[in-house]
Every structure is written in C-alpha cells, then in structure tokens.
Amino acid sequence: MTLLSVRDLRVGFGKPGHETEVVHGVDLDVAAGETLAIVGESGSGKSVTAMSINRLVDYGGGRILGGAILLDGTIDIATAPEAALTGLRGREIGMIFQEPMTSLNPVLKVGTQIGEIFAKRHGLSGRAVRTAAIEALERVRIPDAARRLDQAPHQMSGGMLQRIMIAMALAGKPRLMIADEPTTALDVTTQAQILALLAEMQDETGMGLIFITHDIGVVAGIADRVAVMQKGHIVESGPLDDIIDRPQHPYTRHLLEAVPHFRWGSAARQDTVRRPETRSAQALSVEDLSVRFPVGGGFLRQAQGYVHAVDDISFDLLPGETLGIVGESGSGKSTTARAILDLVQPTGGRVSGADGHAVQMVFQNPNASLNPRMDVRTLLSEPIIAAGRRVDASALDRMRMLLHKVDLPEDSLTRYPHEFSGGQRQRICIARALMPEPKTLVLDEAVSALDVSVQARVLDLLVDLQRDFDLAYLFVSHDMAVVERIAHRIAVIYAGRIVEMGDARSVLSDPQHPYTQKLISAVPTIERRRVEFALDTEEVPSTLRPLGWQAPPQHWQDHGPDHRFVTGSGA
Numbered sequence: 313m314t315l316l317s318v319r320d321l322r323v324g325f326g327k328p329g330h331e332t333e334v335v336h337g338v339d340l341d342v343a344a345g346e347t348l349a350i351v352g353e354s355g356s357g358k359s360v361t362a363m364s365i366n367r368l369v370d371y372g373g374g375r376i377l378g379g380a381i382l383l384d385g386t387i388d389i390a391t392a393p394e395a396a397l398t399g400l401r402g403r404e405i406g407m408i409f410q411e412p413m414t415s416l417n418p419v420l421k422v423g424t425q426i427g428e429i430f431a432k433r434h435g436l437s438g439r440a441v442r443t444a445a446i447e448a449l450e451r452v453r454i455p456d457a458a459r460r461l462d463q464a465p466h467q468m469s470g471g472m473l474q475r476i477m478i479a480m481a482l483a484g485k486p487r488l489m490i491a492d493e494p495t496t497a498l499d500v501t502t503q504a505q506i507l508a509l510l511a512e513m514q515d516e517t518g519m520g521l522i523f524i525t526h527d528i529g530v531v532a533g534i535a536d537r538v539a540v541m542q543k544g545h546i547v548e549s550g551p552l553d554d555i556i557d558r559p560q561h562p563y564t565r566h567l568l569e570a571v572p573h574f575r576w577g578s579a580a581r582q583d584t585v586r587r588p589e590t591r592s593a594q595a596l597s598v599e600d601l602s603v604r605f606p607v608g609g610g611f612l613r614q615a616q617g618y619v620h621a622v623d624d625i626s627f628d629l630l631p632g633e634t635l636g637i638v639g640e641s642g643s644g645k646s647t648t649a650r651a652i653l654d655l656v657q658p659t660g661g662r663v664s665g666a667d668g669h670a671v672q673m674v675f676q677n678p679n680a681s682l683n684p685r686m687d688v689r690t691l692l693s694e695p696i697i698a699a700g701r702r703v704d705a706s707a708l709d710r711m712r713m714l715l716h717k718v719d720l721p722e723d724s725l726t727r728y729p730h731e732f733s734g735g736q737r738q739r740i741c742i743a744r745a746l747m748p749e750p751k752t753l754v755l756d757e758a759v760s761a762l763d764v765s766v767q768a769r770v771l772d773l774l775v776d777l778q779r780d781f782d783l784a785y786l787f788v789s790h791d792m793a794v795v796e797r798i799a800h801r802i803a804v805i806y807a808g809r810i811v812e813m814g815d816a817r818s819v820l821s822d823p824q825h826p827y828t829q830k831l832i833s834a835v836p837t838i839e840r841r842r843v844e845f846a847l848d849t850e851e852v853p854s855t856l857r858p859l860g861w862q863a864p865p866q867h868w869q870d871h872g873p874d875h876r877f878v879t880g881s882g883a
Contacts, residue, residue, distance in 0.1 A: 315520040316342040321379035336544045344518040349531040352541035353763040406486030410493040412473035416465045423461030429483045448479040488520045499640040499790035500834040508845035529836035533843040570765035595784035596629040601661035621647045623808045634785040636799030644808040669748035676757035678737035682729040689725040695747040714743040735766035752784040807853040814875030824877040
C-alpha cells in the first residue's frame with residue numbers, strides 16, 4: 313500500500329511572488345515498510361524535498377509552489393492547515409535531522425527533551441518517563457545512559473548527539489520516517505546499530521523510510537529503491553540493483569565512480585614512509601597521553617569519579633606520513649587530537665614536536681571554523697598574526713601560493729565564506745592551517761561532511777600537499793574507506809586506549825583484535841546488498857571510573873614487522 317505519494321512537487325525561496333524555484337517537479341512514492349534512498353550532491357535538493365514533505369520548509373524561508381504530497385492517498389500535506397500538520401509531525405511523520413546541535417535545545421538537559429516525547433505521545437509520567445528515556449538511549453548504544461540524561465547537549469560529542477536525535481525520532485513511533493543524513497557523523501559499528509534499529513521498526517510497525525545520504529555503501533545495504541537528484545530534479549530512479557549495476561544517467565555514473573570503495577586492504581596507499589632510527593627525525597611523538605574529566609563534585613567538593621577519555625596513548629608520526637586514527641564515537645579519537653594541540657588539557661603524558669605552530673588543526677565543519685564576517689585574506693592572516701608576525705608582502709605571496717595549491721582562484725582573497733561551496737570552504741581551512749608552515753596537520757573528521765565527489769578531490773589534494781611540503785598527517789576519521797585511501801599506518805582506539813596499530817594494509821586486510829575485526833565487518837560497501845543488520849546487545853563499555861582507578865597494563869603482541877595488537881585483560 314502506498315503510504316506517501318509526491319506528485320510534481322515544486323519548492324521555492326524568496327519573497328512571495330518572486331520565489332526562486334529550487335525543486336522542480338519531483339515525483340516520489342513510498343510504500344509501507346519500504347525504504348527509498350535519495351542520493352545526490354550538496355545543493356541537489358534532497359534536504360529541501362525532505363523538509364517539504366512535512367512542511368518544515370515553511371519555517372526556513374521556503375514555500376511549496378505547486379504539486380501534491382498525499383499521505384494515505386487522502387491528506388494533502390502541501391495544502392493542509394497548520395493545525396492539521398501539528399498532529400502529523402512526529403506522530404505520523406518523524407524526522408531525523410542532519411545537524412543535531414541546531415535541533416536540540418542547548419539550555420535543556422537531554423533527559424528533559426527526550427522525556428517530553430514519552431510524556432506527550434505515550435502518556436507516561438514520573439519515573440516511567442526516565443526509565444523509558446534510559447531504554448531509548450541504550451537502544452542507540454549510548455554508554456552511561458542514565459548519566460547522559462542529566463547532561464546538556466554541549467557536553468557530548470557530535471556522534472552521541474546524533475544518536476540522541478535518532479532515539480527521539482524513534483520514540484514517537486511514526487508511520488513514515490524521513491532520515492536526512494542520519495549516520496554521517498557516526499562510526500561504522502554505531503551506524504550498523506542505527507540501521508538495525510530502523511529495520512526493526514519497519515518490521516514491527518510497517519514504517520516507511522525515506523533515507524537521504526551521499527553514502528552509496530549504506531544505500532546498497534538498506535534501500536529497496538533509489539532516487540538520484542541533481543539541481544532540483546530527479547534524474548534517475550528505480551530498484552536498487554538497476555541504479556547501482558546499470559546506471560543510465562551520466563550523473564549517476566559520476567556519483568558511483570566517486571565512491572571510495574573499501575576492499576579490506578586492497579586499495580591502501582602504495583607509497584611507504586621509512587621508519588627513522590632516531591626519535592629526532594619524527595614530526596610528532598606522543599607518550600602515555602591521558603585525559604580525564606571529573607564527574608560529580610562541584611564547588612569546594614571533590615569529584616566522585618573521572619571519565620578516562622584517553623588512557624596512556626603513545627605513537628609517533630614521521631614527516632610525509634599519515635597515521636589514521638579510527639574508532640567508535642566517544643572512543644577518544646577527537647579528545648586525543650585536541651589534547652595534542654592543548655585544546656583539551658592533558659592529565660598526563662608528553663607530546664613532543666607540537667611546540668609553537670608546528671602542529672595545526674583542520675576541523676570537521678568548515679562553516680563553524682570560518683568567521684562569516686571575515687574575507688579570505690583576513691582569515692588566512694589570523695595564524696600569522698597569532699604567531700606574532702606581520703602580514704607583509706611575503707605573507708601575501710604565501711597566501712596566493714597556497715590558494716593555488718588548494719585549487720582556488722587568487723581573487724578568493726577578497727571574497728567571504730558564504731561565496732564558496734562546502735568543499736571550497738574546507739580548502740580554505742586547509743590553506744589557513746598551512747600558513748604558519750607547520751610540520752604536522754591534525755585532521756579531525758575533515759572530509760566527513762563532504763559529498764563523495766568533493767571528498768575524493770579533497771583527499772587527492774591532501775595527498776598532493778603532503779608530497780609537496782613533506783607534511784605529517786594525524787587523520788582522525790570514522791570512515792574506514794577514507795582511512796584506507798589516505799593512511800600509511802592505522803591506530804585503532806577502543807574505550808580511550810589503542811588496541812591495534814600498524815601498517816594500514818596489514819591492519820585492514822588481517823585485523824587481529826576483536827574490536828578491529830568488528831569495525832571492518834561493519835563497513836558498508838556497494839558489493840553488500842540488502843544487509844540484514846542485527847542489533848548488538850553487548851553492553852557499551854563505560855569510561856567512567858571511580859577515584860583512584862588505574863588502567864590495567866596492556867600486553868602487546870607483534871603480528872608482522874609493523875603490526876601489533878593488544879591481548880588479554882588490557883584490551
């Protein structure tokens with residue numbers, strides 16, 4: 313039975329009567345229990361189409377210019393009054409948004425926000441609300457769920473916030489779920505759990521699912537049908553196998569060719585970096601790095617315990633080398649990266665080679681990294697000024713050289729961030745990080761928010777820059793296919809500790825630690841179709857420890873010349 317039918321949908325933005333049309337005559341159908349994947353690059357109209365289905369586009373300066381959006385073949389959402397839409401949103405049509413920080417109330421605790429759903433939709437009250445909220449967070453594999461309920465959104469990682477958004481959307485048990493890039497910020501194992509949850513909901517309730525993504529591997533694993541969008545048009549649609557195996561439109565073929573194919577070590581970087589005999593030749597050395605956050609206590613009161621976010625992590629990094637750091641959300645990847653630059657105060661350990669401006673960072677979200685009121689010249693000047701140097705003719709020459717290196721025109725210096733695409737903004741961030749001539753770049757999920765074709769170009773750019781400037785990269789990512797493409801070596805972090813490390817090809821093709829094996833087995837690929845994701849009931853390890861707790865020693869075992877892993881209780 314057709315649950316949703318969209319016919320000739322047209323959406324525009326601007327003043328009434330002078331709108332600019334951005335979605336042009338879209339037709340879609342979703343049956344009960346069916347998964348429709350909508351794919352396309354940024355700006356193709358995917359999210360605008362999704363926001364139009366429940367009329368949320370009305371609140372973003374847009375409006376539906378024509379067409380029909382029929383729920384159950386009777387209710388036309390395109391023309392329904394606001395009072396009717398209030399009863400549909402959340403209850404009949406659920407929505408998982410792409411950016412959780414803009415979707416959650418920053419001043420309310422997480423427990424208050426998710427508890428509101430159980431109170432209003434399911435009539436629960438008192439302790440039953442809190443119990444239901446804890447169960448909802450545990451289903452999306454959030455450790456220490458009871459403690460997380462009492463935290464505000466800013467106290468959690470982006471991956472955890474996305475899981476909270478998903479838990480809130482599923483709590484309403486809608487008949488149609490619209491998921492807008494719901495797993496982009498998540499690691500592969502958590503992603504697999506979210507996809508399993510969605511599949512379970514479909515089996516239990518017959519929920520229809522519209523899944524918007526640029527990850528073709530995920531599409532292959534979950535979709536029944538696929539619609540490809542470009543510039544506001546659906547250029548191709550049909551059954552999953554037809555779209556992936558026999559694409560007809562050139563744009564569909566372009567998307568498929570840009571996908572980073574993970575093949576368990578077969579496509580890892582071919583170039584190698586020689587290990588030095590002396591530590592002085594290293595670009596960065598990290599020894600026994602630890603980061604702990606106090607829990608409980610308060611003014612003049614001792615902490616009740618500590619979150620051991622990072623525990624005794626050690627590695628080194630050579631000029632011209634890329635070390636990929638992988639692990640689940642909350643495993644300590646980003647905390648490690650930030651501690652190296654002293655953006656998070658380390659509790660213990662030593663970092664060598666990070667003095668001065670030798671290490672620079674490229675963050676995940678270029679929109680949040682660039683001041684929208686500054687032109688590119690001012691943005692690139694910031695690191696120079698911070699280093700106590702003048703922005704003289706030589707600095708301007710370096711700006712022009714770096715803009716050329718990152719494939720941006722020289723006139724970019726006088727333009728502002730909003731005048732560039734997402735991929736171009738990330739190139740500006742890379743150029744800015746290179747201004748003080750660093751030896752090492754820390755890239756924290758630097759390409760995860762980009763479309764696959766843009767992502768491929770930025771990765772190629774990073775490889776070229778590394779060769780030209782002999783840069784060392786610490787590449788933090790949850791995307792195993794991206795790590796395989798760029799890393800020479802890989803370190804796997806689990807619950808704040810490295811459990812396996814070595815040559816990228818060896819780690820990916822012959823993983824030894826059970827956690828590494830679990831990560832790799834969860835990677836979605838085009839070759840794996842209609843995967844039956846299974847819920848993992850194993851308890852997520854907590855990093856909350858009592859006062860005085862010390863981590864057990866790790867026992868390492870060698871597996872080849874540059875590959876070792878942890879065995880026994882230290883794992």
